[in-house]
Amino acid sequence: MTAAPEPPEETRVRRPPNRIEFVILFGIVLLLATLLVNRFRSGPAPAAPSASPAPPTTAPTPEPPLTFASEFPPLAPLPEVPYPPDNPYTPEKAELGELLYFDTRMSGDGSLSCNSCHPASDGSWGISSPISFGYPGSTHWRNASTIINSAYYARLNWDGSATSIEKQNHGAWTGAVAGNVDSAMAEERLAQIPEYVRRFNEVFGTEYPAYTDALKAVATFQRTIVSQDVPFDAFLGGDEGALSDEAKRGYALFIGEAKCAACHHGPLISDDSFHSLGVPEYSGFEDNALNQITFRFEQLAKGATEDLYASATQDLGLYYITKLESDIGKFRTPGLRDACYTAPYMHNGAFGTLEEVVAFYNEGGGESPNKAAQLQPLGLSPQQQSDLVAFLTSLCGERLVLEAPDLPPYETWDSGGG
């Protein structure tokens, strides 16, 4: 076979690589991939299979450095709160939002406020039952997330269903298993409270309160609930004494051997992304009628396929947003600032303590088809596990506690007609 004539210079540059080049390229890619994988797997080596092959001919590779933090944004203090251009901060707006946050008249039957499920008085800003209660006559179906630091997330809710706090809050006031109020009714009620009419006028320049402005005000208040200046921030700022020795060891584990920082990093100590950990299932969807009703209702409302509507027994998480089977069971990584005040943990409140959470990770997480590859049994000693908890506790600052303000009363209209 004669060699094909050389193509002109220009085409030659673009010709596909021949077999040898392919082999070389493939080799390089393989090498890089192996290096990368080894870097991620810096934890204890998995137990060797019993029928182990011949001993390695080369000396074992030295342990990689403890930290792999350079591959992720470092843990850092929180930046200034970002306010959206169409809803900038003013102190008067935040104050109005605070009143609305506590006002039960913003729910259908006048019995629930944001504060009912996100209590400010104990500093948790998220009630302590594993699954939240719901609008009277219903239950919710998820754990009430804390609203601490919600200002910083790109998407709100465990499945990321809301793209702004304002949109999240609309769901909270009007959703069937939360506030369940008709927004026009909410506006009528606000208009019947002269103090609100005055405050809305001052903040938004409107004659009567608008429901959409109420959303802006309550969102502004929430953006002020942030956990800056926790002991760990002082440590990052150079104050070595801000962390106990235990917490320092826990920090090294967190960004090293325990691989927590793969998903919990940056100022929020969350990648603001979604993963499946295989958290133990919540039994109520199968054995409690009210839980089951809400569960079915949510499948329908969130557009699960008919198949899944009928067969699902667990919260499908990110799937509801993307409708991809590969996203079933994925939930947003929660930030860990102030986590010691926000038990129970996970989207369904499966764990009551940070110790239980750490023990769960130590076992490599739970069972789930889409489980994150980063979760592997860690083999941490009891001391190491308690070091991790000590580090998590150093992410807790002073409790953010707020007592309910006095709310302005309804007054009847003077129609002027006599």
Ligand code: HEC
């Ligand atoms: C009946 C209880 C209930 C009420 C009332 C309620 N919430 Fe929630 N809230 C929840 C639950 C449960 C979740 C988790 C929902 C989910 O992930 O789908 C949640 C989630 C949130 C989140 C998301 C936090 C995050 O980090 O993703 C914010 C913000 C929030 N609520 C604010 C509010 C505000 C503001 C109000 C009042 C307007 C309110 N909630 C009323 C139970 C409630």
Ligand code: HEC
């Ligand atoms: C693969 C990503 C990933 C890794 C690695 C990871 N987490 Fe998480 N973490 C998450 C996600 C996602 C959730 C929420 C899961 C859910 O609700 O189903 C979570 C939840 C938590 C919570 C509960 C917070 C709350 O408010 O409910 C704690 C505490 C926590 N992780 C600590 C850790 C620690 C400590 C490590 C290391 C041992 C770790 N995480 C490793 C992704 C990760």
